[in-house]
Amino acid sequence: MAGITSYGAYIPFYRLGKDTAGWGRPIEKPVVNFDEDSITMAVAAGMDCISGGDREVVDSLIFATTTSPYIEKQGAAMVAAVVDLRRDIATNDATNSLRAGTQALRSAVDAVKAGSAKQVMVTAADCRTGTPGTEFDQTSGDGAGALLIGNEGVIAEVIDSYSVSDEVLDNWRAEGDSTVRTWEDRFVLQTGYLSVMPEAIQGLLKKVNLDIKDIDKAVLYGPNPRRHAEMARQLGLDAGQVQDPLFGQMGNTGAAYSLMQLIAALEEAKPGQKILVASYGDGADAILLETTDQITNFNGKRGIKGNLEKKRIRKSVGVRGATVKGLEGGPPSASARWRARESIDRLHGAKCLSCGLIQYPPQRICSRCHTKDQWQTVRLSNKPGKIFTFSLDYLVGGVDSPLAITIINFEGGGRGMFTMTDREVEDVQCEKPVEMTFRKLRSSGGVHNYFWKAMPQRF
Amino acid sequence: MQSIKDRVAIVGMGCSKFGERWDMGTEDLLVESTSEAFEDAGVKSEDIQAAWLGTQNQMSGQILAHAIKTEYIPITRIENFCATGTNAMMDACFAVAAGIYDLVLVAGVEKLKDSGVGFLTGGGGQPSAQTAPGVPPPAQFALAANRYFYQYGLSYEEGKQMLAKIDVKNHYNGSLNPKAHFQRAITEEQAINAPMQAFPLGLYDCCGVSDGSAAAIITRPEIAKTMRDDYILVKGLGLGVGAQQGSLRDYYDFTHFDEAVYSSRMAYEQAGVKNPREEIDVCEVHDCFSITEAITMEDVGFSPRGTVKNDIDNGFFELSGDGPKVNTDGGLKCFGHPIGASGVRMIYEVYKQLQGKADRRQVKNVRLGMTHNLGGQPGSFTGAISIWGTRD
Numbered sequence: 001m002a003g004i005t006s007y008g009a010y011i012p013f014y015r016l017g018k019d020t021a022g023w024g025r026p027i028e029k030p031v032v033n034f035d036e037d038s039i040t041m042a043v044a045a046g047m048d049c050i051s052g053g054d055r056e057v058v059d060s061l062i063f064a065t066t067t068s069p070y071i072e073k074q075g076a077a078m079v080a081a082v083v084d085l086r087r088d089i090a091t092n093d094a095t096n097s098l099r100a101g102t103q104a105l106r107s108a109v110d111a112v113k114a115g116s117a118k119q120v121m122v123t124a125a126d127c128r129t130g131t132p133g134t135e136f137d138q139t140s141g142d143g144a145g146a147l148l149i150g151n152e153g154v155i156a157e158v159i160d161s162y163s164v165s166d167e168v169l170d171n172w173r174a175e176g177d178s179t180v181r182t183w184e185d186r187f188v189l190q191t192g193y194l195s196v197m198p199e200a201i202q203g204l205l206k207k208v209n210l211d212i213k214d215i216d217k218a219v220l221y222g223p224n225p226r227r228h229a230e231m232a233r234q235l236g237l238d239a240g241q242v243q244d245p246l247f248g249q250m251g252n253t254g255a256a257y258s259l260m261q262l263i264a265a266l267e268e269a270k271p272g273q274k275i276l277v278a279s280y281g282d283g284a285d286a287i288l289l290e291t292t293d294q295i296t297n298f299n300g301k302r303g304i305k306g307n308l309e310k311k312r313i314r315k316s317v318g319v320r321g322a323t324v325k326g327l328e329g330g331p332p333s334a335s336a337r338w339r340a341r342e343s344i345d346r347l348h349g350a351k352c353l354s355c356g357l358i359q360y361p362p363q364r365i366c367s368r369c370h371t372k373d374q375w376q377t378v379r380l381s382n383k384p385g386k387i388f389t390f391s392l393d394y395l396v397g398g399v400d401s402p403l404a405i406t407i408i409n410f411e412g413g414g415r416g417m418f419t420m421t422d423r424e425v426e427d428v429q430c431e432k433p434v435e436m437t438f439r440k441l442r443s444s445g446g447v448h449n450y451f452w453k454a455m456p457q458r459f
Numbered sequence: 460m461q462s463i464k465d466r467v468a469i470v471g472m473g474c475s476k477f478g479e480r481w482d483m484g485t486e487d488l489l490v491e492s493t494s495e496a497f498e499d500a501g502v503k504s505e506d507i508q509a510a511w512l513g514t515q516n517q518m519s520g521q522i523l524a525h526a527i528k529t530e531y532i533p534i535t536r537i538e539n540f541c542a543t544g545t546n547a548m549m550d551a552c553f554a555v556a557a558g559i560y561d562l563v564l565v566a567g568v569e570k571l572k573d574s575g576v577g578f579l580t581g582g583g584g585q586p587s588a589q590t591a592p593g594v595p596p597p598a599q600f601a602l603a604a605n606r607y608f609y610q611y612g613l614s615y616e617e618g619k620q621m622l623a624k625i626d627v628k629n630h631y632n633g634s635l636n637p638k639a640h641f642q643r644a645i646t647e648e649q650a651i652n653a654p655m656q657a658f659p660l661g662l663y664d665c666c667g668v669s670d671g672s673a674a675a676i677i678t679r680p681e682i683a684k685t686m687r688d689d690y691i692l693v694k695g696l697g698l699g700v701g702a703q704q705g706s707l708r709d710y711y712d713f714t715h716f717d718e719a720v721y722s723s724r725m726a727y728e729q730a731g732v733k734n735p736r737e738e739i740d741v742c743e744v745h746d747c748f749s750i751t752e753a754i755t756m757e758d759v760g761f762s763p764r765g766t767v768k769n770d771i772d773n774g775f776f777e778l779s780g781d782g783p784k785v786n787t788d789g790g791l792k793c794f795g796h797p798i799g800a801s802g803v804r805m806i807y808e809v810y811k812q813l814q815g816k817a818d819r820r821q822v823k824n825v826r827l828g829m830t831h832n833l834g835g836q837p838g839s840f841t842g843a844i845s846i847w848g849t850r851d
Binding site: 330331332333336337339340344357358359360363367368388389390391392393394395396402403405407409410413414415417418419430431441449450451 | 585586587588589590591592593594595597598599600601602603604605606609654655656657658702703704706707708709711713838
């Protein structure tokens, strides 16, 4: 039995809402902070997905997105490293299509069924940009979902799937373009979404010999609330059968959207329910899942529900892509960064086997007892911490002024200096609890440089 | 291990005007300070057998030779963050005490105001992963200030007032000093209400970023006696280099600086100082930020832990106070802080105080003077101390 064994999600802490200057709409929209992108969100969702689980059994990671920060350089390799997975695994990027998320899910299921992987982590993240003020701007949102696919401890079995590949110019973004373009709305919907997605759904239902009435929950991709509702009507679904598409709270999160809706459906699902997932983009995917008894005992994830609840409303529309100016420096030395990759990407500290002191970054010789090369790796990225001391710097300036610099003491030991993000000034005080979050420090010289930051304890 | 006490004498010193010396380059500043030192000692540059240069931004000791035109003598460049100048003096003292050279020039210099920004940008250094937070110095020391306030239960207002009193004292002392970068007295209100640089440190809690140079001529006491009557003698030299203990040990408290504790202990032992609060007459400390001066008073044993606020409130360290007179020349705060020059500049003030030549800021009956530097940031410093006394 191959299926979903775990899930996780990430939705940015800060939302645009009715009190946000420059937005002012009654709907909420999660938007990446200046230091977030698809990689950082995929990491956060992946961390949620694997929390409490065993990283050792994950044999593969797929990163699905239409907004990978690099054209040539894999995102999955970085996500896998930062989530702290094994080194001898397969990694893949699924990109360039809104269907990347469901395509990744299909590939993962195939790999598990074929026995080439025990567990595959599927991460999907997007932060697409539309022209401000357009419908796209209002209906889209930023976020990430992650699924673990395996054949032990399955909470939702993947029964079957059906895909249609379709070549049409409906939505696209060429290299160098920052915003998504679309052809005329009526053409796009009639010949694309409203005809191709039903084709895939009907194909699947026929393949598994089911009627649409047999579906307990239908997770439907939709470009906006109106077309989503039209799709549900066209398919003959009752309102109770349709998963809330979360417009106005989460929005269309691109390649991650179908998987994030599926996670939301799983959060409410009971054992033995049939869930249909349908996504659209250069064709359509339809996937049928059935929940197992295991889903009853599955909990402890931040998930969609938790992420939607734990939010703050932005005071003003932020500046996407802006970075902290001033002393933040240029691109990294690739070799220097590579040498320190375990401490930078995986946030590994080291515990002295002789005296027990946890030190970050790892040293050759223990700071306290001076023992040489006797260490045990300690992952600090998932440890809660407290602000030991801090400063709020007004000199460096830039988008995140005052820059919050903190000394973080981790629960269980270890200390490091980190900047703090997703914070208000009043969050930055001695002994306040924090959690760690992987962020983009800056883009410079064609290099996106990432590192961990502290943020107010969100969960 | 031997003590350096009384084995080296300073027979001449010079100090350039500190400040925004737009018309002066590094070499000009060196000429200004060394000329005064040569004249003060009654020697010429040809008499110098070796030289030590403390500088952070100049990569080589050659700049000193370029400036004053020495002819193929040994010149060593020393760099040790903000303890650079003191470290240069220290190593020169060792060479003289060892009898290798009889007459040595020590100079410190920094030209900071060509960088285009109003604060320290730090050295370029090695190519790096560029992931460590870029933390300007005020923010580094604000880490200590905020924890100090928290640990000792000081409200923002109480802590800020304590720091403001340090700012006011050093500005007053600077106003008595024509060579200081800033020569204007300020009020407590001005200090408290000044623009925030790194919470809780405001503009007046931060030292000047300045150009400047200072120089000394040193020799052994038996030679010094033949040169002048009012030479001064080294009593103790301490240098304590941190190994990132504070960054790596999660139990470090950020409210004291061990590097200063250890280096002062070293120097006190050599100098035979048992009770620094009573025995030290003047002390130039590394007040890069007001909080640094406050914590230093506790680190070097002038005030018991957590009690410096009482001493500050009582004016203990002021020119008119009952304790060691601290930063009589205005300190880094007002005299300015050209990194490599600062340690030597501090010794210049102690030298003048011991000779009774400190003009309007002269302290009475000065017998023992001390200097203190901290280079680096809370978590890992280079701590340097020098103690000097009058001849018997």
